[in-house]
Amino acid sequence: MIAGPTAAGKTSLSIKLAEELSGEIISADSRQCYRYLDIGTAKPTLKELKRVVHHNISILDLSEKDSVSAFKSRSDKYTNQIESKEKTVIYCGGSTLHLQSIIKPLDDIPKSNPANVQELGQIADEKGMEFLYNELQKRDPDYAKKMDGFNRQRIIRALDVWRQTGKPFSSFHSNKEIQLPDNLMVFVINHPRQVLHKRISIRTEKMIEIGLLDEVRMILDKGYDKNIQALQTVGYREAISHIKGDISFDKMVKDIKTSTRRYAKRQITWFRRWPFIHYLDAGELNEDQLLNQVLQKVAANK
Helix, strand or coil, X not given: CEECCCCCXXXXXXXXXXXXXXXXXXXXXXXXXXXXXXXXXXXXXXXXXXXXXXXXXXXXXXXXXXXHHHHHHHHHHHHHHHHHCCCEEEXXXXXXXXXXXXXXXXXXXXXXXXXXXXXXXXXXXXXXXXXXXXXXXXXXXXXXXXXXXXXXXXXXXXXXXXXXHCCCHHHHCCCCCCCCCCCCCCEEEECCHHHXXXXXXXXXXXXXXXXXXXXXXXXXXXXXXXXXXXXXCCCHHHHHHHHCCCCCHHHHHHHHHHHHHHHHHHXXXXXXXXXXXXXXXXXXXXXXXXXXXXXHHHHHHC
């Protein structure tokens, strides 16, 4: 598993690793599975996709809802396919819940209630996400603290569970120590904070330069609602606000960088919970040196 915060360099390293180990890659990113979300999710390029077989890339329509449990089901299928060819399975991504689902069984949380979801969605449309977020703070302050901004899907999901059970959504999350499977190694790319912030800034500007706004306009022109789950994503939210005339171009760029830095901080905090991580210090090593470090640790673990 090649993990780490956004803009850490996971994609490039995982592709080189797959080439060395005769592997195939499963994307553990909650948005790369959607078609059309190419630039803003930093999907592997067409050239990179030709170098190594990737799974869970561009398989869902933007109108489809996805979940961690659905990802886990797909991931299990991909894993079996790859292993049947006697190839190495390489998970690559930064979506922490997706990564964790590979390592430990999912908690037994009630399925969503369509009536609740519809009603909460209408409340969000009429009164705004801040209204629902304030409700979540009353019902489940622990879960609200962990959120980065008004994530529509997660707020509605948490309030739906509370409505069904009268219990906070966070109470369904087990705190048992995670036991890493014997056949899995987890590597996290680590950058000094200022270096990571600079990488985020450069990548944000590059995404805009190569056509993020055109990508978002194309999506909206196809008739997709700006409130669908897939578009509740850093980069796309801000771009939509700019296109709709709500914020200036400079504000959009600043907001994307700020939101991305906050997201990276949450990812880093999450990874600190895992005692089994092999950290790759990218501040001192170049990519080839990082690759050699991974290969050495993998060889020693066999």
